[in-house]
Amino acid sequence: MVGEGSAKRAIAYRTMTSAKPGATGIFWLSGFMSDMGSTKAMAVAEWATARGLGATRFDYSGHGVSGGAFAEGTIGRWLEEANAVFTQVTSGPQVIIGSSMGGHIALLLVRKLLRDQVSEAQRIKGLVLIAPAWDMTEELMWKRFGDDVRRTILERGCYEQPSAYGSPYPITRGLIEDGRKHLLAREPFDPEMPVVILQGLLDPDVPADHTRELTRFLTGDRVKLIEIPDGEHRLSRPQDLALLFDAVGALV
Structure with a gap:
């Protein structure tokens, strides 16, 4: 359970312990409207198991089999859940993989741990970010919306966003307003660990220029960007997964 009072919600997770004592585990952070049963999440878990590594994945509230309503979800709530699962469920060294919004949550989690729980941050050996949707609610939602959509959100409290992947979502x-409390805001940020980013150049949801901008304000000289010319947003093709596993394997 995460949260208190009316904000209390049950968070579902799956974790596998490493077959090798002291081995690095994998911590998976899903994207917006995705869950721990997605193609990439399952592939990562299988890859880790085949190598005797631990792996942990979970569903944000309002996603998958976790409790809570999706419409009540915010970046702050999902960050709180990621922090709880990471600190309470995982142990030993970890590599964090964040996909799309999960990439934003991963960076926020590292920033929070470096500030509040340095010993927990030191367990992270590196980040692998897949099309990281940093500052998603502001940069990829609010700033892209037309005046009519913004007016609907402000006056009615909700807009049903059409989706190329299924039904519209709220x-x-x-x-939006909570997201403004959790912005990287282009401020220089040193994660103090290696960061590998995979970005498809045909991605319409998280454009390549958005990701390139991230590399300009992440400091520390340990950021590597891998651009995939024919890659789209999901990056779940066999060749995309091969690149992902190469990146994770190098950090492990």
Whole structure:
């Protein structure tokens, strides 16, 4: 359980312990509207198991089999859940993989741990970010919306966003306003660990220029960007997964 009072919600997770004492585990952070049963999440778990490594994945509230309503979800709530699962479920060294919004959550989690729980941050050997949707609610939602959509969100509290991947999903005023409390805001940030980024150049959801901008304000000289000319947003093809596993394997 995460949260208190009316904000208390049950968070579902799956974890596998390493067959090798002291081996690095994998911590998976899903994207917006995705869950721990997605193609990439399952492939990562299988890859880790085949190598005797631990792996942990979970569903944000309002996603998959976790409790809570999706419309009540915010970046702050999902960050709180990621922090709880990481600190309470995982142990030993970890590599964090964040996909799309999960990439944003991963960076926020590292920033929070470096500030509040340095010993927990020191367990992270590196980040692998897949099309990281940094500052998603502001840069990829609010700034892209037309005046009519913004007005709907402000006046009605919710806009039903059409999706290329299924049914429309709600973008709430709470999501936008809370997101402004959790921005990287282009401020120089040193994660103090290696960061590998995979980005498809045909991605319409997280454009390549958005990811390139991230590399300009992440400091520490340990950031590597791998651009995939024919890659789209999901990057779940066999060749995409091969690149992902090469990146994770190098950090492990």
